């Protein structure tokens with residue numbers, strides 16, 4: 459019989475370099491860093507809610523960490539440490555080996571040390587807490603957007619939602635488009651380098667996890683500002699361009715979620731800096747709208763002629779309609 463302690467030792471104990479003490483004691487020990495604040499965030503993935511039973515374990519290990527690192531990216535923080543709380547229906551060695559492989563591969567790519575966690579039997583649930591470092595006063599918060607700022611988006615939205623739409627039979631993607639969209643859905647890459655580069659440039663930032671309109675609404679609420687989004691400016695991936703159902707395309711772009719891109723605001727004066735860092739990082743950064751003085755939190759979407767677009771759904775809300 460595999461015990462809880464076998465699982466931890468075999469699959470989740472790795473040497474640490476930065477931490478003072480890693481897995482194995484009652485607590486991990488980490489040292490404060492000079493000239494840095496710690497940014498801390500937790501994200502949970504629940505089977506049946508965030509992923510379906512039978513989801514590839516390696517991809518799940520990757521995604522569970524990736525969605526957390528995306529929060530650090532949105533804060534402009536550099537990843538340092540993670541803890542992992544796992545609830546599992548059984549001690550499936552194969553599943554554990556694959557899950558930890560997916561997790562540690564991404565952790566290594568972003569310099570994250572796993573320093574602790576908890577392991578228990580129960581419905582399959584993965585809860586990760588990440589800790590990152592950011593210089594004092596330079597964290598990218600949601601509450602810094604000012605009327606007159608421009609709204610920017612990295613990459614493009616909609617691909618993950620398009621993969622789901624294919625799964626649900628709402629669209630048939632060709633093999634190339636499907637492979638691209640599935641990769642975006644299952645193995646998102648957090649925008650850590652962009653977040654770091656936006657320190658001192660962006661006035662606010664958020665990662666797009668629940669849907670572009672919903673997440674921009676969070677910036678608006680926290681900043682006490684309204685957001686005006688220009689739908690025609692939203693970049694579309696090659697896969698999304700093959701979608702002939704414009705209603706579905708619009709839904710994916712505006713409310714799809716699971717994008718893990720960064721949406722941020724910056725003053726008009728910062729435009730040259732934003733464009734320069736897009737070139738430096740080899741990323742597409744697109745100005746998709748502006749911050750207005752209207753009702754705080756309100757996101758208005760306009761078409762190419764400046765006419766308001768009514769949208770059915772803003773994004774995902776676990777307890778909303």
Ligand code: ADP
Pocket residue numbers: 466470471480481482483484485486541542543544572573574575576577
């Ligand atoms: P405690 O009983 O004090 O909560 P545990 O027996 O739960 O301790 O855990 C023993 C050690 O293993 C601790 O250092 C804990 O942080 C670590 N740990 C437990 N589960 C995991 C996991 N899934 N990933 C990483 N570390 C873990």
Ligand code: MG
Pocket residue numbers: 575576577
């Ligand atoms: Mg414990």
